[in-house]
Amino acid sequence: MFFDPRTDGMKPAPFTHSVYTALVVPRPVGWISTIGSDGVVNLAPFSFFNELTGDPPCVMYCPNGFKPGTKEIKDSIANVEATGEFVFNLCSYDLREQMNATSIHEPASYDELAEAGLEPAPCNNVAPPRVAAAPIALECKHLETVRLPKSSTGQPNHVVIGQVVGVHVADDIITDGIIDIAKIRPVARLGYLDFAVIEPESIFRMSRP
Numbered sequence: 547m548f549f550d551p552r553t554d555g556m557k558p559a560p561f562t563h564s565v566y567t568a569l570v571v572p573r574p575v576g577w578i579s580t581i582g583s584d585g586v587v588n589l590a591p592f593s594f595f596n597e598l599t600g601d602p603p604c605v606m607y608c609p610n611g612f613k614p615g616t617k618e619i620k621d622s623i624a625n626v627e628a629t630g631e632f633v634f635n636l637c638s639y640d641l642r643e644q645m646n647a648t649s650i651h652e653p654a655s656y657d658e659l660a661e662a663g664l665e666p667a668p669c670n671n672v673a674p675p676r677v678a679a680a681p682i683a684l685e686c687k688h689l690e691t692v693r694l695p696k697s698s699t700g701q702p703n704h705v706v707i708g709q710v711v712g713v714h715v716a717d718d719i720i721t722d723g724i725i726d727i728a729k730i731r732p733v734a735r736l737g738y739l740d741f742a743v744i745e746p747e748s749i750f751r752m753s754r755p
């Protein structure tokens with residue numbers, strides 16, 4: 547089949563649900579901590595997230611849409627534009643429930659990191675805390691926000707780009723000089739309500755031609 551989302555939307559027959567998030571899978575989960583100018587911490591997952599470049603290391607996440615039922619942009623973009631900093635936290639399988647819990651929509655005064663029962667840990671080069679239990683965290687300085695076309699209902703779409711200025715790796719996930727995926731079991735986002743976890747038996751290796 548073929549469809550054009552500009553005219554057919556994202557749920558053309560025979561699809562029963564909006565299909566877009568099931569088309570590019572798996573996606574990494576960027577679990578992003580920020581801090582407001584009033585010092586309140588925000589933590590939320592973003593599957594529109596990725597590394598962009600390696601030298602210098604840059605990453606992006608996309609806080610899209612208003613907070614449900616409001617005309618307010620999400621805290622994850624308001625905070626980064628106010629303070630210029632954010633942190634990527636890697637979500638391991640063990641942290642999946644807390645990660646999901648932090649997607650709750652609450653006022654800016656609500657600290658999702660604390661409310662999810664997580665411990666904060668200080669960063670070295672940025673003010674927002676990282677999730678202490680996350681095996682990897684990347685401290686980032688905001689470079690720019692790209693404003694994409696608004697949604698069909700007039701909601702804003704943003705790409706937040708940042709440069710990595712600090713890298714935290716838990717010592718116990720390093721085995722023989724490399725990151726030991728078996729110890730992280732990273733969570734990835736699929737379509738609908740589905741997720742995946744990278745297990746050692748799903749990993750294969752290929753040499754470059």
Ligand SMILES: Cc1cc2nc3c(=O)[nH]c(=O)nc-3n(C[C@H](O)[C@H](O)[C@H](O)COP(=O)(O)O)c2cc1C
Pocket residue numbers: 575588589590591592593594595608609610611613619620621622623645646648649650651652735
């Ligand atoms: C796994 C997962 C991935 C998500 N990915 C995105 C995303 O890429 N962009 C987005 O705007 N919201 C995404 N959400 C929803 C946000 O996490 C949610 O809107 C969150 O409350 C952000 O709002 P805040 O910045 O005001 O805290 C995702 C939720 C989950 C559970």
